[in-house]
Amino acid sequence: MAHLRKLLPPIASGFLFGMGLTVSGMTDPQRVRGFLDLFGNWDPTLAFVMGGAVLVMAAAWRIQARMTKPVFGEKFALPDRTDLDPRLLAGAALFGIGWGIAGLCPGPAVASLVLTPVHALPFVAAMLAGMLLQKVTMERKVAS
Amino acid sequence: MLPGFPEAAPLQGLIGGVLIGVAAALMLLGAGRIAGVSGILARGAGIAEGSMARTSAWGFIIGLPLGALAIRLATDWEPPLFAGWPLLIVAGLLVGFGTRMGSGCTSGHGVCGVSRLSQRSIVATATFMAAGIATVFLMTLIGA
Secondary structure, three states: OHHHHHHHHHHHHHHHHHHHHHHOOOOOHHHHHHHHOOOOOOOOHHHHHHHHHHHHHHHHHHHHHOOOOOOOOOOOOOOOOOOOOHHHHHHHHHHHHHHHHHOOOHHHHHHHHHHOHHHHHHHHHHHHHHHHHHHHHHOOOOOO | OEOOEOOOOHHHHHHHHHHHHHHHHHHHHHHOOOOOHHHHHHHHOOOOOOOOOHHHHHHHHHHHHHHHHHHHHHOOOOOOOOOOHHHHHHHHHHHHHHHHHOOOOHHHHHHHHHHOOOHHHHHHHHHHHHHHHHHHHHHHHOOO
């Protein structure tokens, strides 16, 4: 049963995440590209999505700071890097170009696998291929 | 309705954003982890090493489209427009490669990292947004 208890947060989190992405319109590439179309027909919806999510998470971080361990786990496993490196910038830039081209980022793409599989499947397959390509071409040992 | 932006859906955006925030908070406080979709996907697919159990990663990956499906069934929903297959594949490759190289995407950096005031995440988010805006601008310019 301990195993099942541990599975609960990720399943519930994924489910709520998928609900949120769909309610907010983030599974619609036109809406996402509308937000990125800052110099054209700008659609500010994504700013409200980010705002709502960041506000809730800002509160969650304050709660987390007072906890010694997560509710369903033994310890927190959180990123602790603070340095800025060229990889971060180059990777974010490449991601942004792909995001701008298709109006899809990983979350909405996975959500779309059941909503619009004909379009989501080639994107997700290519995304996994891109991840694999990054691993085989640039892998270095980083503690995660 | 938002004055000046007839296509914006600020209320749906905010509600969806709060749901995404609660989802990420559940992952943080429940499992002690960042709800970063690109990282969890890479972990589930066996592309990334890490301390997250692969069953947990799969729990999230399966929960996400199910949450999207729940909203799809409960609301009026029009299938959105997508780019053609060639563009989807190019974009998918860039998103996959870039998110792994830059250690995160819209969820991990944009929501979880920004709300934590992580310098790396704030810089990454500014970078992928700028790259996305530039990409949409250039594509509009060349009529793509």
